[in-house]
Amino acid sequence: MVTLEFFDPSGRLEVKQPHARRLDALAGKRVGFVSNEQWQAYRMLPLLKSLLERDFAGIEVLPIDAFPQGNALIGTEETAEQVKKSGVDAVIIGNAA
Amino acid sequence: MQNAISGLGLAPDAAMVTFPIGLFLPGSDIAPVEARKREFYDGLTRWTPSVAGGAGGASRVIAVPGATFEDALVNANHAMLANQWGDGLPLWPPTRVRVDWILQGTPRPRAHALGTFPPRGGVATVETCAIALAMAGGRPEYLPVLVAAVEAFLDPESGSEQLQAASGSAFPVVIVNGPIGRQIRLNSGFGCLGPDPQHPAGASIGRALRLLQQNVGGARPGVGTMANYGGLRYTNVVFAEDEDNLPAGWPSHGTERHGFAPGQSSISLVFANGATNIRRRGAKKETPAEDALQGMHRMADFMRVPNLAGLAGYERGAPGILMIPGVVAQTMTGLGWTKRSMREFLWEHSRIPAEQLRRAGGYAWIEIDASQVARESAALDPWPITASPDNFVLIVAGGGHPTNSYWLQGYSPGVVGREIRVPEGFGRLLAEAERDLGG
Numbered sequence: 001m002v003t004l005e006f007f008d009p010s011g012r013l014e015v016k017q018p019h020a021r022r023l024d025a026l027a028g029k030r031v032g033f034v035s036n037e038q039w040q041a042y043r044m045l046p047l048l049k050s051l052l053e054r055d056f057a058g059i060e061v062l063p064i065d066a067f068p069q070g071n072a073l074i075g076t077e078e079t080a081e082q083v084k085k086s087g088v089d090a091v092i093i094g095n096a097a
Numbered sequence: 098m099q100n101a102i103s104g105l106g107l108a109p110d111a112a113m114v115t116f117p118i119g120l121f122l123p124g125s126d127i128a129p130v131e132a133r134k135r136e137f138y139d140g141l142t143r144w145t146p147s148v149a150g151g152a153g154g155a156s157r158v159i160a161v162p163g164a165t166f167e168d169a170l171v172n173a174n175h176a177m178l179a180n181q182w183g184d185g186l187p188l189w190p191p192t193r194v195r196v197d198w199i200l201q202g203t204p205r206p207r208a209h210a211l212g213t214f215p216p217r218g219g220v221a222t223v224e225t226c227a228i229a230l231a232m233a234g235g236r237p238e239y240l241p242v243l244v245a246a247v248e249a250f251l252d253p254e255s256g257s258e259q260l261q262a263a264s265g266s267a268f269p270v271v272i273v274n275g276p277i278g279r280q281i282r283l284n285s286g287f288g289c290l291g292p293d294p295q296h297p298a299g300a301s302i303g304r305a306l307r308l309l310q311q312n313v314g315g316a317r318p319g320v321g322t323m324a325n326y327g328g329l330r331y332t333n334v335v336f337a338e339d340e341d342n343l344p345a346g347w348p349s350h351g352t353e354r355h356g357f358a359p360g361q362s363s364i365s366l367v368f369a370n371g372a373t374n375i376r377r378r379g380a381k382k383e384t385p386a387e388d389a390l391q392g393m394h395r396m397a398d399f400m401r402v403p404n405l406a407g408l409a410g411y412e413r414g415a416p417g418i419l420m421i422p423g424v425v426a427q428t429m430t431g432l433g434w435t436k437r438s439m440r441e442f443l444w445e446h447s448r449i450p451a452e453q454l455r456r457a458g459g460y461a462w463i464e465i466d467a468s469q470v471a472r473e474s475a476a477l478d479p480w481p482i483t484a485s486p487d488n489f490v491l492i493v494a495g496g497g498h499p500t501n502s503y504w505l506q507g508y509s510p511g512v513v514g515r516e517i518r519v520p521e522g523f524g525r526l527l528a529e530a531e532r533d534l535g536g
Contacts, residue, residue, distance in 0.1 A: 001163070003160050004190050005161075007158060007192075009225070011219035012219065013103055013109065013219055015107065015108050019110075040121050040122070044130050055134070
């Protein structure tokens with residue numbers, strides 16, 4: 001019997017920060033969208049907004065253009081700052097990749 | 098998407114609602130969004146990551162048994178494919194002995210971190226590079242080129258963060274300058290973009306880079322990379338400029354584009370996503386001047402296509418890499434052409450008339466580009482395919498024959514250079530290569 005031992009080539013991962021804490025409920029919360037403005041986001045995200053507003057009392061869902069849109073802008077620190085300053089409790093990111 | 102999440106330093110998991118591609122196409126029925134609304138709501142309220150965190154520390158060791166060595170070798174190859182670490186071609190298992198041998202090719206400590214590979218965010222160390230090079234059939238004297246290429250790849254200027262995962266099938270092109278090209282048997286002549294038993298280095302180095310992209314970076318087709326086609330990704334493209342045949346007065350690419358001293362071994366990394374041969378030579382009784390001019394037009398005409406690949410590097414990247422054989426560069430220099438005048442000709446004659454750009458829907462892509470320079474270029478008619486003639490990468494390489502040139506269509510936000518650092522005792526490694534592979 002022969003045994004070949006070799007290295008796993010996938011390298012290690014470093015987890016540097018936890019995921020955002022989830023909300024206890026959606027009623028009465030403030031939710032925003034960060035959109036790449038592609039892949040039918042202009043249809044799907046407004047639909048999601050209307051569903052949330054219909055299903056949860058007191059929820060405030062910001063319009064899809066409340067924050068900068070497009071792949072060139074949504075990953076910037078400036079956009080992240082705007083999202084933080086807006087006071088939203090949660091953000092939905094779309095659409096596809 | 099999990100790759101992108103881990104690439105941000107989070108546990109590799111995310112609250113996602115995924116749909117088949119049809120939902121995302123124009124005119125689709127988006128009713129499934131409502132049908133699955135509960136999944137969106139749960140993602141905001143109840144979701145928890147299924148993966149607590151990544152592994153830390155040194156590379157994990159896998160043990161694969163077999164009745165004989167050959168049996169174990171087969172089983173090791175099966176295991177590497179089963180773990181999605183392979184590329185479908187046979188691999189050398191990266192044993193400690195083989196990895197330690199390859200690590201002789203660098204002056205750096207094996208644990209030295211070069212950065213994190215996007216989109217997955219796996220940590221690339223010198224050891225990880227040696228592991229990939231071992232799998233790809235490499236040798237220690239190749240490691241300095243691979244390490245420099247990885248450094249350039251991980252430089253944000255290269256655009257690798259987007260291109261690793263993007264659908265446009267980008268592959269890195271590594272152009273080597275300086276004496277190391279000849280020393281380690283990189284091809285710069287006939288067949289320099291393909292397999293060559295006389296010059297095996299490029300295939301191993303490029304394959305190792307690809308394995309790093311896949312295994313450390315998570316770029317597996319349809320999962321971590323959405324490249325529609327993925328051409329030239331078995332080995333990427335790694336070759337040397339044919340510096341022996343540069344015309345008098347032509348700086349090498351490394352010196353001209355990156356400012357490296359003549360004779361300094363270096364790499365230059367450019368992303369491309371297309372490759373084509375261009376018939377350059379005339380066929381009848383052209384004068385040398387006519388032959389040169391017709392060839393220049395044929396090359397420029399090929400670049401004048403409204404598929405907008407060059408937008409990725411419009412401002413300071415590259416619309417592509419034009420490779421011409423040394424004999425052509427020397428002939429054209431004799432006719433009065435210079436590297437600069439060739440670039441200016443190509444820039445001027447590859448401009449696209451506005452009407453052609455309009456009918457192809459090109460302006461929509463220009464208008465949403467991240468670069469202000471690119472967006473403002475929409476006012477130009479004919480539209481230049483890149484902001485400046487200097488952006489064309491013009492390389493002397495290929496066999497000593499005047500008929501063809503080669504165009505690697507650029508898809509590269511930047512062109513990144515790195516000096517190559519070799520260890521003390523590099524000459525001994527080269528002598529061992531001569532012993533092993535012949536003089």
